[in-house]
Amino acid sequence: MLSRRKLIKRLSSVPLLGGLVGGLPLSSEAAAMSAPKRDLFKELGVRTFINAAGTLTYMTGSLMHDEVLEAINYASKEFCLLDELEDKVGEKIAKLVHSEAAVVTSGAFSGMTLGLAGILTGMDQKKIEALPHLEGTGMKSEVICQKGHEIVYNHALINTGCKMVYIETVEELEKAINEKTALLHFLHIQSDKGKIMHEEWVALGKKHNIPTSIDIAADVPPVENLYKFNDMGFSFVVVSGGKAMRGPQSAGLLMGKKDIIAAARQHMPPRGYNIGRGMKVNKEEILGMYVAVEKFLAQDFAKTWKGWEEGVAHVESTVKTVNGVKTEVRVNPLGNHTPSLRISWDPAVLKVTGKQVQEALRAGDPSIEVGGGGPSSIGVTVWMLKPGQEKIVAKRIKEELSKAV
Numbered sequence: 251m252l253s254r255r256k257l258i259k260r261l262s263s264v265p266l267l268g269g270l271v272g273g274l275p276l277s278s279e280a281a282a283m284s285a286p287k288r289d290l291f292k293e294l295g296v297r298t299f300i301n302a303a304g305t306l307t308y309m310t311g312s313l314m315h316d317e318v319l320e321a322i323n324y325a326s327k328e329f330c331l332l333d334e335l336e337d338k339v340g341e342k343i344a345k346l347v348h349s350e351a352a353v354v355t356s357g358a359f360s361g362m363t364l365g366l367a368g369i370l371t372g373m374d375q376k377k378i379e380a381l382p383h384l385e386g387t388g389m390k391s392e393v394i395c396q397k398g399h400e401i402v403y404n405h406a407l408i409n410t411g412c413k414m415v416y417i418e419t420v421e422e423l424e425k426a427i428n429e430k431t432a433l434l435h436f437l438h439i440q441s442d443k444g445k446i447m448h449e450e451w452v453a454l455g456k457k458h459n460i461p462t463s464i465d466i467a468a469d470v471p472p473v474e475n476l477y478k479f480n481d482m483g484f485s486f487v488v489v490s491g492g493k494a495m496r497g498p499q500s501a502g503l504l505m506g507k508k509d510i511i512a513a514a515r516q517h518m519p520p521r522g523y524n525i526g527r528g529m530k531v532n533k534e535e536i537l538g539m540y541v542a543v544e545k546f547l548a549q550d551f552a553k554t555w556k557g558w559e560e561g562v563a564h565v566e567s568t569v570k571t572v573n574g575v576k577t578e579v580r581v582n583p584l585g586n587h588t589p590s591l592r593i594s595w596d597p598a599v600l601k602v603t604g605k606q607v608q609e610a611l612r613a614g615d616p617s618i619e620v621g622g623g624g625p626s627s628i629g630v631t632v633w634m635l636k637p638g639q640e641k642i643v644a645k646r647i648k649e650e651l652s653k654a655v
């Protein structure tokens with residue numbers, strides 16, 4: 251017996267008769283499209299799930315917008331010059347985000363490495379090839395950052411060969427500045443953990459004639475954050491493309507001063523013999539990112555927000571009916587800016603831990619991922635849900651908690 255897919259394939263490969271299905275001529279492409287799609291996750295035995303946790307890299311970030319996928323598919327049908335595409339898309343994005351220049355990178359992390367690499371080397375080919383070995387090259391080698399802004403992702407900066415110098419006060423910063431200082435780096439999502447705020451950071455850079463950078467990887471929305479820090483005067487700004495912007499998960503933006511972006515590009519493919527050759531972005535991701543930025547800026551954010559609030563309200567009102575359950579909605583103003591629902595319960599009433607609820611939801615059908623997993627609490631966000639999934643999430647959480655009496 252021929253499978254339907256094989257049958258269609260055979261039919262469409264017969265000349266003249268080719269692709270006559272139901273009396274209508276069918277192109278081989280249309281025939282392929284009507285063939286049953288492979289369920290690759292199922293074939294591989296990879297669990298898929300409803301994501302009520304958030305934009306987490308280990309959960310593959312976000313789902314790309316349909317328009318982004320259309321751009322990716324469109325791009326995949328033609329060749330073009332990589333540099334020409336980065337030039338043209340960079341110009342458009344720079345206008346949209348109020349920066350002198352911009353480039354699509356393979357994420358915020360690589361944006362940090364490339365931006366700093368550009369600062370260190372400028373357009374000097376010998377210096378470009380020397381990185382990450384700075385000794386004896388005359389290049390600067392230190393990045394100053396506030397202690398409260400120390401996170402794992404700062405590794406992107408030391409990948410250039412630089413070392414981090416952590417300070418707390420303006421006095422310490424001014425004492426730390428020396429002829430080796432290449433950059434003053436700032437982390438927006440932890441700006442409340444530092445003593446020096448954004449404007450002052452930029453002013454200190456200007457005062458000492460040292461470039462300033464800011465990591466806003468997970469910090470859009472608010473929508474205006476995409477251009478606010480360029481307006482403020484940071485020398486370069488990096489953001490993730492595959493978090494709330496729902497562009498490709500392996501893309502991001504490096505935005506900033508013309509000379510820095512131009513030098514950063516020297517560290518990127520198609521050029522090799524540099525530290526950025528492995529940070530390749532393909533034409534599909536470049537166009538996908540472009541469309542994602544356009545879409546992100548053009549959205550009616552009040553409407554997006556209202557949708558999130560309604561989703562959270564639905565989960566909240568459903569789970570609250572369980573005896574012993576308390577809920578609280580929080581919004582982090584600095585990053586992952588979306589209503590987040592904390593569901594907690596009285597352990598004397600409901601004899602289950604947050605981790606156990608998390609695992610039960612994971613093991614259920616459909617599988618659901620939630621955040622938190624505290625001693626007697628879990629966390630839920632709705633911004634990565636597909637329309638209607640909030641109903642499933644609410645129902646399943648209620649079921650699991652109701653069982654625990």
Ligand SMILES: *Cc1c(COP(=O)(O)O)cnc(C)c1O
Binds near residue numbers: 307403439466491
């Ligand atoms: C996610 C994240 C990064 C890494 O971003 P990618 O786009 O995945 O490279 C860097 N910094 C912070 C603060 C982040 O949250």
